[in-house]
Amino acid sequence: MYLRAAHADLHLPTLYKFILNNPLGILTTSLPSSNFHTIQTSHIPWVLDIPDSDTNSNPDSDVSTPPKARLRGHLARVNPQAKALIETATQTYSSTLQQEVMILFNGPTHHYITPKFYIETKPATGKVVPTWNYSAVQVYGKATIHFDTSSSTTGEFLTSQINDLSRQSEEKVFGYDGKEGRSKAWSVDDAPSSYVSFLKKAIIGIEIEVESMEGKFKMSQELKDGDREGVVKGFEALGTDEGDEIARTVKDRGLKKEGVKV
Numbered sequence: 001m002y003l004r005a006a007h008a009d010l011h012l013p014t015l016y017k018f019i020l021n022n023p024l025g026i027l028t029t030s031l032p033s034s035n036f037h038t039i040q041t042s043h044i045p046w047v048l049d050i051p052d053s054d055t056n057s058n059p060d061s062d063v064s065t066p067p068k069a070r071l072r073g074h075l076a077r078v079n080p081q082a083k084a085l086i087e088t089a090t091q092t093y094s095s096t097l098q099q100e101v102m103i104l105f106n107g108p109t110h111h112y113i114t115p116k117f118y119i120e121t122k123p124a125t126g127k128v129v130p131t132w133n134y135s136a137v138q139v140y141g142k143a144t145i146h147f148d149t150s151s152s153t154t155g156e157f158l159t160s161q162i163n164d165l166s167r168q169s170e171e172k173v174f175g176y177d178g179k180e181g182r183s184k185a186w187s188v189d190d191a192p193s194s195y196v197s198f199l200k201k202a203i204i205g206i207e208i209e210v211e212s213m214e215g216k217f218k219m220s221q222e223l224k225d226g227d228r229e230g231v232v233k234g235f236e237a238l239g240t241d242e243g244d245e246i247a248r249t250v251k252d253r254g255l256k257k258e259g260v261k262v
Helices: 012-021 052-057 080-092 152-173 193-200 225-236 241-257
Strands: 024-030 039-045 047-049 070-076 096-106 111-113 131-146 203-218
Touching (some): 012 131, 024 080, 039 070, 039 080, 070 152, 080 096, 080 203, 096 203, 111 241, 131 241, 152 203, 225 241
Antiparallel strands (some): 024 039, 024 096, 047 070, 070 203, 111 131, 131 203
16 A cells, blocks of 8 residues: 555554444455465455553554554355465465465545645646545454364354454444443344354354554645645535545644644
8 A cells, every 4th residue: 555654644553443443344365276366355344353562551652563463354155265265274284374465444434535625726826636535554464264164263263253243343333232221232142053053154264463554544634734724624515424524534634744632
């Protein structure tokens, strides 16, 4: 991912928070095979495990200190990417792949930016062109594949992963935490155990040991103050939730560029 200095964010707590708020990541693999496409992708909701050492003892660390976080997910066995992962693991006699994998997490809002918003530069010189604002976090790591249905390790991983993912999604996405009159979260235990066991046989687990991560928040930080203010006002004038969110993010990222804590 191209990282212009003005748009780069390597602050681990910020990147962790981004993933927790946007857990649907795109897994990309490049696995040589005569049976499947070399390059494949899948959208997967992930569970992020952050070691205490990353969050407590060194909260201001960045990617110069290799993170030790983990991402846990699962794929359907019928997914061609899952088949390629199993094939590679079987051929190399190792459940941990030698090839690097990548996961891309995209922010919830992105938008076309019209040059008409550049109220400082456009009337002065006309030297303005359109662009697109967006945010993303890119993760690289080594993948361990849990696919052996006869292995207790596979069963334990899948049980833990689907329970944690369900709880994360129920509580964080819908707010079903059973507190202050809110509904109680749906639990995997609410489904018949035989049904859950049947479905578990149709999926494989994937565990990523994170080796590096980088964030890109392209939110008009590189613009002159007047142009950035024009972007903010332009999106606020749209009167939409998406426009308000873009305007807020452009404001926050502009302040951060100036060294203001937001």
